[in-house]
Each structure stands twice: as structure tokens, then as C-alpha cells.
Amino acid sequence: MEQFDKIVIGSGQAAPALAAQLAKRGFRVALIEGDQLGGTCVNNGCTPTKTLRKSAKVAHMVKHAEEFGVSAGDVQIDFLAAMERMRERVNTSRAGLTQWLNSFDNIEVIFGWGQFAGKDGDKFLVDVDGRRLAAPDVFLNTGTRSFTPPVTGLDSVRHLDNRGLLALNERPSHLVIVGGSYIGLEMAQIFRRLGSEVSILHRADALAEREDSDVSEIIADMMKDEGVNLYLEAAMTSLAPTENGGVTVTLGDGEVLDASHILFATGRVPNTENLALESVGVECDDRGYIKTNPQLQTNVPGIWALGDVNRRGAFTHTSYHDHEIVLASLDGMQDLYQWKGADQRPTTYAMFTDPPLGRVGLSMTDAKKRVAEGQNILISDMKMANVSRAKEESETRGLIRLIVDGDTEQFLGATVFGLNGDEIISVITNYMATGASYRIMQQALPVHPTVSELLPTILAGLKPLTAE
Template identity: 30%
Template sequence: MAYDVIVIGSGPGGYVAAIRASQLGLKTAVVERESLGGICLNWGCIPTKALLKSAQVAEYIQHSKDYGITVGDSSVDFGAVIKRSRGAADKMSKGVQFLMKKNKIDVLMGNGKLKAKGQVEVTDKDGKVAVHEAKHVLLATGARSRELPNLKIDGKTVIGYREAMNLPKQPKSMIVVGSGAIGVEFAYFYHSLGTKVTIVEFMPRIVPVEDEDISKELEKIYKKKGIEIMTNASVEAVEKKGDGVKAKVKTATGEVFLEADVVLSAIGITANIENLGLEALGVKTDKGKVVVDAYYQTNVPGIYAFGDMVPGQALAHVASKEGIVCVEAIAYNEKKYAHKPTPINYNNVPGCTFCAPEIASVGYTEKQAKEAGYEVKVGKFPFTASGKAVGAGATEGFVKVIFDAKYGEWLGTHMIGANVTEAIEQTVTARTLETTWQEVLNSIHPHPTMSESVKDAIEVAYGEAIHL
């Protein structure tokens, strides 16, 4: 078959790009080797949120007396929790199947690779090979769990995020290596269901990409919950011991040994750039990522890449927007779209971590803003002073805002608390519109809400605090 666009990979970057391409009048196909929706819908974003909701319900039951409600004996049916999560994933994947049909996109199941310029070779599960032509080939093959030489994932003693979502039985104890989003989310999930969890983090603080105040707050909350945390530490070796594992951990004060049922490796991801035919066509890569321009064109005309396989934040919503920008740029050059799309501002991408309490952030951290040469005004508003948070019994955490003292530019926002992932978009939109602090304070915020705490934090930054 001949197409205008073939997308290899149907994750949140690939399937969104395919839909946008079809909307713009480009004959489109998408190649997928496993399940439509990719890792995000099937083994990442969506099913993990189902798991985390089950954990939250378990916590509600454990603390029901705090709300004036007495609950009788309760227990965790781990298998049912996993089954519910898989059901959520299946439902969303079927939704993508529907969207492919609705938008008249051909789905080519199998492994896709570049055969030659303008040609994509697809090998199905039976080994049958078909070659398809396309003027534009979009690579969106995502990433997988990163492995260290001394921490190889075997699916039993050392597992990755995929196995962690589908274990046959709940472990009594778990060592989580790495405290990024994946690590702290699974730590919360398993701890809430009764697993003894220890987090081992190589950096001096957990969630190390976040503002330092966020890291300190989450560590304090997790330790209060009973999650053990070891920073400035690394797992040097893991060996099987009985039905579990024994891990040698290097710390600042020497070696210690930890025993657990299983080790979860959550040390990041590795881009899937192998076996795509990149080398044969001379597609440039650097440090394990495909090199692209602002519109995701590689150095080879007609070949594009976006999502986790290119530099930038490895987030589902980033991949989706990159795919749209890529396709709209193609359509503009084909005179099928009225204007060239605006390149992404990667300093205005929201990051969300769905542990409990949630973390949401965008823009500069306080340290980054100062290092960039800004004189800053910082405001911090604790949820202990929020009427909505007090009523909900969710007073952990705070909102922290950072502004440029000279011009009032909104440099960043960092939140930790209940449902803060739903409140970060206000900052993203305001920064896109180049809003100043005065304009935000002149916008009436609904009361009582968690989101009004952003306004309260701005008032603190400028010495106009009402509720503190």
C-alpha cells in the first residue's frame, strides 16, 4: 500500500499523530507490534491510575474513623485490584481501536522498520513481511525500563514497571530502586495495600527533578506513612535468597544488606531505537535518542521522530503534542494546513506524579530560577490553611509559586497535595499567555477549592496574604 503518512508506534504520540494526519487529509497508516495505545494506555499512565485509586480507597477505609464513619473488617483482594487495572487498560485500548476506524486509519499489526527511504517493512506475528510506501514516515516507538548491568530485570527477583502492574500475588516486602515518578507511585501503591516498602535513591533526595521543598515534603510524608527511604544510596548487587532476594546497598557510611520478596527497578527508561533501520538510512542519533529539529524532522528528509525516543521530557502529553506539531508542519508544507505550528516551549511542560499526595510542577524550580539570573519572589501556601483541604481531611502539602521580581513574570509553580495534578494547568496557560501576578490576583478564584491556593501563594509572594 502507498500512504502519505505511516506512523510506527501507536502510543500517545503515535496514535494522536495518526488521527491529526487523517484529519488534515493525509492518507495514514499506523504500525503497532503489540496493543493499540502503546505502553501508556496498556502498561503505564492509565492502568497505574486504576491501581493508585484502589490504594487510595484502601487508605480511606483505614482512616474512615477520621471522617466519622466506622467500617468493619476489610481486606485487600490483590488479584481483583490487578484485574480492575487491566480492565481499565483494555477499555482504553479498545477506544483507540474505535478512533482508528472513525478516522479511516489503516492499522498494520507487526514490527515496523525503515527498509529504504519512503518504505516501511512490516513483519507480522507469523513472520509474513509486507512493504508499504509512504512520503512521510513518523517514528514513535517510545521507551522501555532502563537496566543497569548489576540490576538486570528477570521478571521474578528484579522486576520493571510492567511486571509490577501484573504480579500474581502481593509481595510482603519490596525494595524500590529509584524515586522518580514510577518509583514513588509504586511505593505508595504497594505500601497502601500492606507491603513493606523501602526506597533506595542514588541522589541526595527523592523525586530529584522536583523543587527541593517538594522533595523534603514528600520524604517527610512517606516516612510518616512508614515507607523507609535511603538516599545517597545505590543497589550494587542482588541475589536470590530463599523465596526472596538479598540486596547489597552502598551508602555514604558503608554497605548494608536488605532482604525483600522482590526488587522493583525504577531507574528510568531507555528509548526504543534499535532494529528500526536507522543506521542503514543514516538517521542521526545522540546518547540513545534520535536527533530532530523543532518540527521533529530528522536529518533524513521524510523521516521524523517524537515522544520518548527524542530529547525532552518523556511524558505522554509531551509525545501527543509533539506528534501534532510534527503532522501540522508536514501538512503546512503540503499546503493542507493554513499556518506553521508553534514549536513547543519545553520549559512550560507540566509534570505530574500521581503518588499520594500528588505532585505537580511546571517551569523553573527556585534553584533553577536563581541560577538563570532571576531575582525572585517566592510564595508558599500550606494546605493546612485551605478550607477545602481541611474539609476533605487532606491538609498535607503546599503550593509554591516563583515570580521574577523585576517584571512579575510567572517563572514556576510547584505543588504537593491532594488532586494538585488537576490545578497545575492554570499556571501552564497563564505562562503561555505571559500573564503577570497582578492579572492572576485580579481573576476571581472559586471558593472553597484546592486550586485557589495558587492565588493564596501569590498573595504570600507579594506581601498581600489574607489567609495566613
């Protein structure tokens, strides 16, 4: 039995940083990974998709070059070259992470599927690749994987998740995407711009339905303008293979779609079933996510759960932030500016379509519910079509929406859908962390010409929100 001070299982965005910080504090750390270092983000999430998004954006800009006084001629897309560029970026990123972790003398990276094997006194036992490790503290960062719902004929056809899609070497002639939420929308736009016919099947009557209805409408218009076929409130009844290796998709109304490829972007499930959590008594919810308190401690002292697997934020940035919360707890939370718990942070994220959507805190729909309960809330909108920088760049789709508490004057939420929305939302997110009044931002000196320079102007137009 091998003794360690700390064991980290999984190497998503929380784990490497946590392992490094623990090592710097003098602990001997085992970092266990069952697949590839870096987790979803590095290998089949953020890094590859944003790299491929750039290729798609360049193709889109070149096709529209004449609008800017540039003649580009006939545009040819080398799909394989774009995919190889993406893979090179992934390999470089993973190699850099590997080199960095190996630079720590007291971190041992162990490849294999780690699982608990009970306790020995005050130490947890973890088996991996024929070895038995022991440590008093274990940190779980095993993440999630794609969920594919049961459909008649599913086993008879070639179907893709996000990993399979990014492994393609040939461009799909017709990509059917099941799911019209964030991942599905990003992939739809990317592959449409790279030359595929794309169809989205979505169960709801609006795309990205957790957004405000006007935002969902803008997203739908954007997709339709780029030639993406939308099937809303669509249900599949069956799938069947075609002679050329494609798939026939039969919808509930009897319509049949012939696709070369089908991608399921229908949610995620946690990677917890092989951890043998029952051997140490760690509790999960009914979907397999590990229950934690705001400091990310499980019901078993000495075991923490970080990242997607704790259901406290399914994003790379929340996973990374989790490691800071854990360190604050381990350090005794002595620093005034350390985050003390996950319940403090507002939900913030981006959808990386082009233009992107940035969101933090309450939507207008959420805010109206608060108003109905008696809260005093102020709101102000501005269309991107009224933003000079957006007009100068012919990027006028979208809006900016700011929501504040009428009594405390603190920000409650924001939506920035449009040019640089994924970057601008961080201005609001960071400001919310200060707890300051919106009036301070309203009096700030912005840089011209930018999109964010309009934030003080929008704040000057705040008006009471009604529940209707």
C-alpha cells in the same frame, strides 16, 4: 511494494491522533505497532497505575475512616480483585482505541516490528511482518522502555520493571524498589497501601532530587509516615535468590534486605535500536534518542520523531502535544494559536502520589540560579496547612509555590504539592500559554472553598527572590 501517503511507526500517545488527523486530510496512512496499541500509557503506564492508585487510596481512606466519624471495621484488601479491576480498565481503553482507529477507511493498522529498508526515489521503504511499505513521509513514535542497571547476581533473581509489576496476581510481602524518583515513589505508596512492606533504595541523598529540597523532605516524611522504609545514598553490591523464590539484596554498607520482589524504577531507554535508522541516515544522540528540531523533524527531510523517543518530554501529554506541533508544521502554521515548536512549551508534569505533586517551569532552585545571573524574579509560598479546603479534608501536607518574572510579570514556574495539585497545576500551565501578567490572575474571581482560590492571595505576597 505497497504505497502509502504516510507511515506511522509506533502507537504511543502521539501516533493515533496524528494518524486520524492525517486520514481526515485525505491521506492513506499505515500505522505500525509491534506490541499493543496505545503504547506505555494505555498498557503499562498511566491507565493501569492511576486505576490501581484509586484502589490504594480507597484502602487508605477506609483504614482512616474513624478520623471522619465513620466506623469501617476490619479492612480486608483483595489484591487480585484490585489488579483485575486495573486490567479491565486497560482492556477497555485499548479496545476503544482499536475500534476508533478501525473506523477510518484510510488507516490500516499493521501489527509487527517496522524498520527502515532504505529509499526508493523520494519514498522511504519500511519492512514489517513480511511486507514492504513505501511512503514519502514517516513519523516515529516508538517510545521508551525500562532500564535495568547491571548488578552482580541480577540474572539469577526474578526482577521486575513496571510491566512485570503490573502483571502480578499475588501481593508482594516485601517489595524493594530501586529508584526513589517519580515512578518508584508512586508504586511505593500504592503497594504499601495495598498491604505490602515496601523499601526504597535511592542513589541520591534526597527523594525526587530534581525538586526543591523542602519538597523532597515533605515527600520523604510522607513516605515514612505511611511505613515505607527509605535507604538514601544506597548502593547495591549484589543480588541473590532465596529458597522461596525471593531475593536477597546486599547493600554497600553490608546490610542485607530479604525481599519477595524487587522492582527497578531506574530510568528509561529509547526503542530505536531495531528501526534500522542508519539505512536512511537518521541521527541519534549517544543514548539512542532521535535528534530533532523544535518542529520535531529529524535531520532527514520527511522523517519526524514524536514522543519520548525524541527526548523533548518524557510524558503522555508532551507526546500528544507533539502531534499538534507536527500538524501545525504540515498545515503551514496558518493558525495564530497553533504551537509552532517544542521549545515554546514549559516543562510540566505531575507525580501521582497521594497527595500529588504538580510542577511547571522553574523550581525555586532553578530560579535562584537565574537571580545569580541578574534576573529579577519574584516568589511567594503558602503551606497547604494554611488552606481552609485542605484543613477541611484533613489533607494539609504540602505547599503552593508561585514564581514570576519581576520585569515582564509573566509566570516562570509553579509547584503545587498537595490536595488536587495535579489538577491545579494546569491552571498555571494554561495561563502561562497566554503570556499574560500575573496581575490579571491576582484580580480574578475564584470559587470558594477551593485550593485554587488562594492563588490570587499567594500572588499578593510576591517578594524578590535572592540567590542565597
